[in-house]
Amino acid sequence: MPVVTIKPSGKTVDVASGTTLLAAAMNAGEPIQHKCDGNAECGSCHIFVLEGRKSVSKIASAENSKLDTIVGIGSKSRLACQTRVGDENVTIELLDFASGR
Ligand code: FES
Numbered sequence: 001m002p003v004v005t006i007k008p009s010g011k012t013v014d015v016a017s018g019t020t021l022l023a024a025a026m027n028a029g030e031p032i033q034h035k036c037d038g039n040a041e042c043g044s045c046h047i048f049v050l051e052g053r054k055s056v057s058k059i060a061s062a063e064n065s066k067l068d069t070i071v072g073i074g075s076k077s078r079l080a081c082q083t084r085v086g087d088e089n090v091t092i093e094l095l096d097f098a099s100g101r
Contacts, residue, residue: 001014001015001016001017001056001087002014002015002017002052002085002087002088002089002090003015003089003090004021004024004025004028004085004089004090004091004092005051005089005090005091005092006024006025006028006030006091006092006093007050007091007092007093007094008093008094009030011028011029011030012028013025013027013028015027015085016085017084017085017086017087018084018085019084019085020038020080020081020082020083020084020085021047021049021056021078021080021081021083021084021085021090021092022034022038022045022080022081024085025047025092025094026089028095029093030094032045032047032080032094033045033082034080034095036046036081037081038082039081040043040062040063040065040066040079040080040081040082041066043066043067043069043079044068045079045081046067046072046073046077046079046080046081046095047077047078047080047092047093047094048074048076048077048078048079048092048093048095049076049078049083049090049091049092050076050091050092050093051086051089051090052085052086052089052090052091053076054086054092055080055085055086055087055088055090056078056083056084056086056090056101057083057084057086059078059082060082061067062082063078063079063082063083065078065101068093072095076093080092
């Protein structure tokens with residue numbers, strides 16, 4: 001079962017493949033924003049995927065469109081609600097500057 005490590009706290013959570021990073025962070029008790037309840041509309045769940053980027057789900061058009069509107073995105077940016085864990089461990093970083101807060 002893949003392990004998701006969440007920075008900066010360093011908490012870890014075991015999740016089934018296919019679990020969203022938003023659900024993983026919430027299961028770990030992390031204070032992640034999710035104002036549109038996972039519909040790729042608010043951008044508040046913007047995170048960085050630091051490790052395991054190749055194993056997570058690919059960016060679909062709705063996520064890509066929303067990311068384009070967020071200030072401060074980079075190559076590691078994903079919307080946690082749209083990104084599903086694959087077969088490998090993943091390390092993510094929660095951000096203070098996600099839009100929509
Ligand atoms: S919860 Fe709104 S974009 Fe992810």
